[in-house]
Amino acid sequence: MAANKSKKKMMTMRTRRSLEGVMFISPWIIGAALFFIFPLVISIRLSFSNLVSVAGFQMEFIGIDNYKYLIQTSTTYVPNFLAEVKDTAINTPITLVFSLIIAMLINKDIKGRGFFRTAFFLPVLLGTGYVMQQLLENGMSNVVSVPDSILMAIGPTFSTIVSDFLIRITEVLWKSGVQIILFLAGLQGISGSLYEASRVDGATEWENFWKITLPLISPIILLNFIYTMIDSFTDSGNQIISDIEHCFENGALARGAAMGWLYFAFTFIVCLLALFIMSRLTFNQGER
Numbered sequence: 001m002a003a004n005k006s007k008k009k010m011m012t013m014r015t016r017r018s019l020e021g022v023m024f025i026s027p028w029i030i031g032a033a034l035f036f037i038f039p040l041v042i043s044i045r046l047s048f049s050n051l052v053s054v055a056g057f058q059m060e061f062i063g064i065d066n067y068k069y070l071i072q073t074s075t076t077y078v079p080n081f082l083a084e085v086k087d088t089a090i091n092t093p094i095t096l097v098f099s100l101i102i103a104m105l106i107n108k109d110i111k112g113r114g115f116f117r118t119a120f121f122l123p124v125l126l127g128t129g130y131v132m133q134q135l136l137e138n139g140m141s142n143v144v145s146v147p148d149s150i151l152m153a154i155g156p157t158f159s160t161i162v163s164d165f166l167i168r169i170t171e172v173l174w175k176s177g178v179q180i181i182l183f184l185a186g187l188q189g190i191s192g193s194l195y196e197a198s199r200v201d202g203a204t205e206w207e208n209f210w211k212i213t214l215p216l217i218s219p220i221i222l223l224n225f226i227y228t229m230i231d232s233f234t235d236s237g238n239q240i241i242s243d244i245e246h247c248f249e250n251g252a253l254a255r256g257a258a259m260g261w262l263y264f265a266f267t268f269i270v271c272l273l274a275l276f277i278m279s280r281l282t283f284n285q286g287e288r
Contacts, residue, residue: 047258059254066258077259080239081266088232091172095228096221099176103183104213175231179224186220187213218282225278226271233267 042057047066049059070077194212203211214221234241240263247256 043257046254047261051254066255092228095172099179100183103180107187182220186217190216222278222282
């Protein structure tokens, strides 16, 4: 009887939390229904059509010809697509590991903690759109660099590897602000009594990390994982995004729509798979 009451109470709390979540996102739902549903439907139709006339947006249905062109005929789409997938696969784990390490360091009682928090979050304040693109194009990607004399001494092959590595690290440094803040919030939500009890039992810092810290921030890891992937796939320097914009600027609306929907479908499937796999590994304190 007590178990049934506890179960009903838990379901009531879950229902209440779900309703609260729906209430908070209801402005976005209403805005999407009013301003985005119709353009999305037109965009889907456009990807399967040929634009006959811009006046009145007259379209002629041609099936999957636009998608066939991108996959079979285009010499740039598939290579650019694979390059962006590769970059995302490399940058995502590096960004997560780096963000978690920085968040753990900032979470400790050190001098200048507020300064470091601001410094790592500064790129987010500056912006990630046009401002970010201009900074990268004007030398921001070379903030972490090696003197030319050293690069010449190690040879062209190793210098290319080192330069690519440093550019990637610079991008990771620049794009880790949100992840660090989220990890920091998760770390500060862990009760200090858990660590005190484990130290009394003789646990080391390494054991505390694997047995306490990592399980309790696993929901934040999942959130950051999804956010980092989407941020990478939609980055201002993403070549696929640039190609889509180029198509629309040059009047190839149907081909640009097909390019966008193909890219969106892949991103959506990858995020769903990541959510499905990682949610099974996520520790939910309220259910265990």
